[in-house]
Structures are given as C-alpha cells and as structure tokens.
Amino acid sequence: MAHNLMLFYAFGAIAVVTSLLVVAQSNPVYSVLLLIGSFVALAGLYVLLAAPFVAVIQIIVYAGAIMVLFLFVVMLLNAPREDAVQSGIIESGAARVLGALLAIALVAELVWAVSRSGAAAVGATGEREHAWSVTEIGQIIFRDYAFAFEATSILILVAMVGAVALAGRHLAEKKS
Amino acid sequence: MAELNHYLMLSGVLFTIGTAGVLLRRNLITVLLSIEVMLNAVNLSFIAFGHFLGSADGQVIVFFVITVAAAEAAVGLALVISLFRHVETLNPDAFRRLRG
Amino acid sequence: MTPEGIAQLAILGFVFFMLLNSAAIMVYVERKVAARIQQRMGPTLVGPYGALQPLADIIKLAMKENLRPKSADRILFALAPIISAATAFIAFAVVPFGAETAFFGLLDRPVPLGVADVNVAILWVFAVTSMGVYGIVLAGWSSNSKYSLLGALRSSAQMISYELSYGMALAAVLVLANSMSLREIVDAQAGTWLGFVPRWLVFLQPVGFFVFMTAGVAETNRAPFDFPEAEQELVAGYHTEYSSMSFAMFFMAEYINMVTVSAVATNLYLGGWHGPFLPVWLGWIWFLLKVGFLLFFYVWMRWTLPRYRYDQLMAFGWKFLLPLSVINLLMTAAGVLYFGA
Numbered sequence A: 001m002a003h004n005l006m007l008f009y010a011f012g013a014i015a016v017v018t019s020l021l022v023v024a025q026s027n028p029v030y031s032v033l034l035l036i037g038s039f040v041a042l043a044g045l046y047v048l049l050a051a052p053f054v055a056v057i058q059i060i061v062y063a064g065a066i067m068v069l070f071l072f073v074v075m076l077l078n079a080p081r082e083d084a085v086q087s088g089i090i091e092s093g094a095a096r097v098l099g100a101l102l103a104i105a106l107v108a109e110l111v112w113a114v115s116r117s118g119a120a121a122v123g124a125t126g127e128r129e130h131a132w133s134v135t136e137i138g139q140i141i142f143r144d145y146a147f148a149f150e151a152t153s154i155l156i157l158v159a160m161v162g163a164v165a166l167a168g169r170h171l172a173e174k175k176s
Numbered sequence B: 001m002a003e004l005n006h007y008l009m010l011s012g013v014l015f016t017i018g019t020a021g022v023l024l025r026r027n028l029i030t031v032l033l034s035i036e037v038m039l040n041a042v043n044l045s046f047i048a049f050g051h052f053l054g055s056a057d058g059q060v061i062v063f064f065v066i067t068v069a070a071a072e073a074a075v076g077l078a079l080v081i082s083l084f085r086h087v088e089t090l091n092p093d094a095f096r097r098l099r100g
Numbered sequence C: 001m002t003p004e005g006i007a008q009l010a011i012l013g014f015v016f017f018m019l020l021n022s023a024a025i026m027v028y029v030e031r032k033v034a035a036r037i038q039q040r041m042g043p044t045l046v047g048p049y050g051a052l053q054p055l056a057d058i059i060k061l062a063m064k065e066n067l068r069p070k071s072a073d074r075i076l077f078a079l080a081p082i083i084s085a086a087t088a089f090i091a092f093a094v095v096p097f098g099a100e101t102a103f104f105g106l107l108d109r110p111v112p113l114g115v116a117d118v119n120v121a122i123l124w125v126f127a128v129t130s131m132g133v134y135g136i137v138l139a140g141w142s143s144n145s146k147y148s149l150l151g152a153l154r155s156s157a158q159m160i161s162y163e164l165s166y167g168m169a170l171a172a173v174l175v176l177a178n179s180m181s182l183r184e185i186v187d188a189q190a191g192t193w194l195g196f197v198p199r200w201l202v203f204l205q206p207v208g209f210f211v212f213m214t215a216g217v218a219e220t221n222r223a224p225f226d227f228p229e230a231e232q233e234l235v236a237g238y239h240t241e242y243s244s245m246s247f248a249m250f251f252m253a254e255y256i257n258m259v260t261v262s263a264v265a266t267n268l269y270l271g272g273w274h275g276p277f278l279p280v281w282l283g284w285i286w287f288l289l290k291v292g293f294l295l296f297f298y299v300w301m302r303w304t305l306p307r308y309r310y311d312q313l314m315a316f317g318w319k320f321l322l323p324l325s326v327i328n329l330l331m332t333a334a335g336v337l338y339f340g341a
Helices: A002-024 A028-048 A052-077 A093-116 A134-143 A146-167 A169-175 B004-024 B028-053 B057-087 C003-037 C053-063 C074-094 C121-142 C146-177 C182-187 C206-219 C244-269 C280-302 C310-339
Strands: C098-101 C111-113
Touching (some): A002 B004, A028 A052, A052 B057, A052 C121, A052 C146, A093 B004, A146 A169, A169 B057, B004 B028, C003 C053, C003 C111, C003 C244, C121 C244, C146 C206, C146 C244, C146 C310, C244 C280
C-alpha cells in the first residue's frame, strides 16, 4: 500500500520538524504548542499502526491534559526568554561543528544498526490488518497487567500528593 | 507499505532530537518538554514492535508510559515552580546550591 | 467515485452547512427567548418577526475592522479563534444523526447519516473537546491583557475540572451500552420497556444525565457557569480584545459546542433518532426535536439562573459533581454485574 507509506512519511515529517522546532524554539509557549503538533502527528502514526485507542489516549492525556499543565506553568511563571548569552544553544563555533558532526554520526549509526538488525524479518510475521479494539486492550490490561495497573494508580496518587505539597508549600508556610 | 524499519528509524531520530534538547537547552521547561519527546519516541517503537509482532502488549505498555509521563510532568512542574520561587530563573545552571 | 461516496460527501457538506447555520439560528432563538423571559419583544425590525437579525449581525461584524492590540503575539492571536472554531466542528464529525438510509432507493447500499462512524467515537468527542481548551488559553495569553488572561485561566481551569465528571458520566454509559460507537449506543436504545416506556438510557442513568448536562454547560462556558465572560468582573473574558470576524469565530464556536453537547447527550441518553409514531427513515426528525429541546433548555437556564461565584463553581465541580459521578459509575457497574448486561 503506497498510500500507507505516503501517510507514514507525512506524519513522520511533521513529527520530526515539530520536535526539532520544540528544541530550537526560544519561546517556551511556542515550544509547548509545537510539541502538541508532534503529539498529534504521532497519534496519526498510531492509527496507521492499528492502535486507535492509544492514538486517542495520546490526544486526551498528552495533548489535552499534560500539555495544558505545561502551558499553565509557562504562562503563570511568565519566565523571561533565555537571553542570547546564556541560552547559547551552542556557544563557540568549534563546538557547533563538533556537535553537528557527532549528531550526524549518531543518526547514521542508528540507521545502519536498524537496517542491519533482524527487524525487517519481523515485518512478515504477525501483522494484522484490523485495528485492536478497546475491548481486547482492556482485557489484556485487567487480566495480564492488573498488578501494574494498580501500581500506576498508586504512583499517580503519590505524584498528585507530591505535586500539591511541593507547589503549595509556600501557602502552608504563610499560614503557620 | 511502511515497514518496521521505517518506524524504528523515525523513533531513533525523535529520540536523538529529544536527547539533544535535554543536553543543549538552558531552560528547565524546555528540558522537560524534550524528555516528553524522548518518551514519545520510545512509545512509537513499542507500538511499532507490537503491531508487527501481532501483539497488543506494546499498546498496553504505552498506556502505562503515558500514565507515568503524566505523573512525571506533575511532579517535575511542581519542582520547577518551587525552584523558580527561590531564584527567579529557569536556567538549570543557577541551581548549584542544595540549600535555597 | 461511487454513489455512496458522493452521498457521504453530500452528508459532510450538509452537516458543515447546518452547523454554520445553527449558530445563526441559535443567536436568534436566544435573543427571542431571552426577550420573552424578560417580557420584551426581542428583535422585530429586520425581516418577519426579526428573523433576519442574525444576517444583519453577521454583515455588521464582517464590516468591522479587525483590531489587534499592539503588544499581542501576532501568530497566536490569529491562531486562537481558528483553534476554537475548528475543534467545535471536528467534534461533531463522529456524531450520527439518523438511521442508515438509501435515499429512497437511489443508492445500492444504505449509508449511515453521520459524517464518520468510528469505533472510538465517544473518546474522539472527548479528545477534541479537550483540545478546545487551547483556543481559549491562547486567546487569553496572546492578547497580553489582564482581563483576557484572567478570563482564560478561569475558563480553562473550569473546563479541565468539569471534564473529569463529564468523562465519568460517559464511562457509566459505556458500561451499560458495552460499546464506544455512538451508533451502537443509539441502537441499543431502540424499542420500549413494558410496551410504552422507551428504552432510553436516561431512565437507567438519571444521575448520569444530570452530571453530563451540568458538566456540558460548564464545558461550553454557558450561564450559570459563564465566568469566562462575567461581564461585571472581566469585561468579556478571554475574547475581550477580539473584534470583527475573529470575535464571531469564538461566538460561533460557543454555539456549535452547545449543539454538539446536546447532540451527544441526545445520542447517549435520549435514544437518538428512535421515537414513536415516525418511520425509521424519518428518525432524524426525532433527533432534531430532542436536540432542539436540549438547546432550548440551555437558553432557558441562562436567562433564569444567576451566575455562580468562581469558588462556588470549583467547589461544586470537585466536591459534589465528581464524587456523584464516581458513585454513579460504581453503582452502574455493580448493577450490570448483578443483573447481567
């Protein structure tokens, strides 16, 4: 299906470009928004990979909740942009060249490693055409991964208490 | 038809971008955002492996990763806020002392 | 292109057109109903019974200058109303509004009345609504004005808080209907109990329906939860600095969101297009009537109830509505386990 490959390249390109801009952007508000773009592109890839449930969860939780939290913090802190001096994505010219070379080497190595690995052979084995339904995923979560599921719920509770305690500490200090 | 290799390479590129962000940027918020990029790169390869092996376990693991990412973002941002109250900057180099 | 494909495209165009119109119709209805509630006449001058008033409003808005504050963030200021309007339209994409029809035998295969039928429809509505927050937050932040920012923060905090109860109410319906496709949920409500009570989920889920509608009002930022635009405190909330057509886009988004919430509520709780007396292929008339009733209810409530205070709203959402919806979900699950599905 050439159709599918084209969609893969389109979503992949969006994801890579937006992620690059997230890292390169000096205004955090734009960074957050570009990251949302990247998440939506990845959600598109998940749909191509027969995982619509994860795609929707990605949008609800990542794009709809976590990123709103980031946006709130960025707006409320109203942090100054990184100044030119200290932002220094990279300061000196030599470091710039070296860094670029290393990055290219890393990506090249990665492409080489992936294409040498047996991953291509996997492609033929178990791929299925129809999407995984929510029922199937739910049964796996609650049967095979029930313990992990309960553990994450405790993790979330701990994180929630911790976040409130950390961010609200000055309120408690004021009161006492 | 996109093959597993395509997805793995895309995931690798995204992970590299995220790592670069964590290492290069001098803004705590952007560093946290770069960590999210890295997590997403990993999620993508989980789902790709799961899809091509015909198993839903990859999706279940991504489900857990997203949950953990939510917890991480909440605690991380709370830390950023309380740090910002002390020093009025988001530059990680400013946080060198253990006592505010 | 197959005739079915053309029919699908026609339905898509029709839905888009009707959603655009629904905003205009709702503005007129709202002004008329408000006037009647306050013992006034409402618009009477333009057209018969003032029915062309929305058209005059649109022309007036389009002729105005599109102002942008000097210190506003140019890109985001332009983007915010687009996000608001786009998410409002996209959410409706998965809402079916009638049974499958072959258009009097014009088509070989019947096509469903609805833009798209996906098996995670409910989650889709939920996901797109949660993206709508960005339009509001960005509008408030990019205007670089205190009123806008405060309005945006209030409204987004409100939307996020009420989304939880909204989701819990939806979950209870999912447990009962055993499906996430809106079409399957509607079809599960066909027929009657004891021969005269329609099998609508509202009779099994009265608490869920109450939670859903309350959270829906809060989600769409309507009175009595309309803090974002509490005129007395915040001027016009997040869209204080907007004018002309970009203001109109926020306005339109608000009304389309109302229509979407009412349509989803109709599908989930009121049996969608199923109803007595009419043949199945005219079911969309029932659908329109039910949605119209819910929309009237919205308007009625706005002009009857006073606005809550902001802290009351948050306390109501977190301390009353959320526990209520969790209890409702648990009771529903227990009931399904006990009586069987």
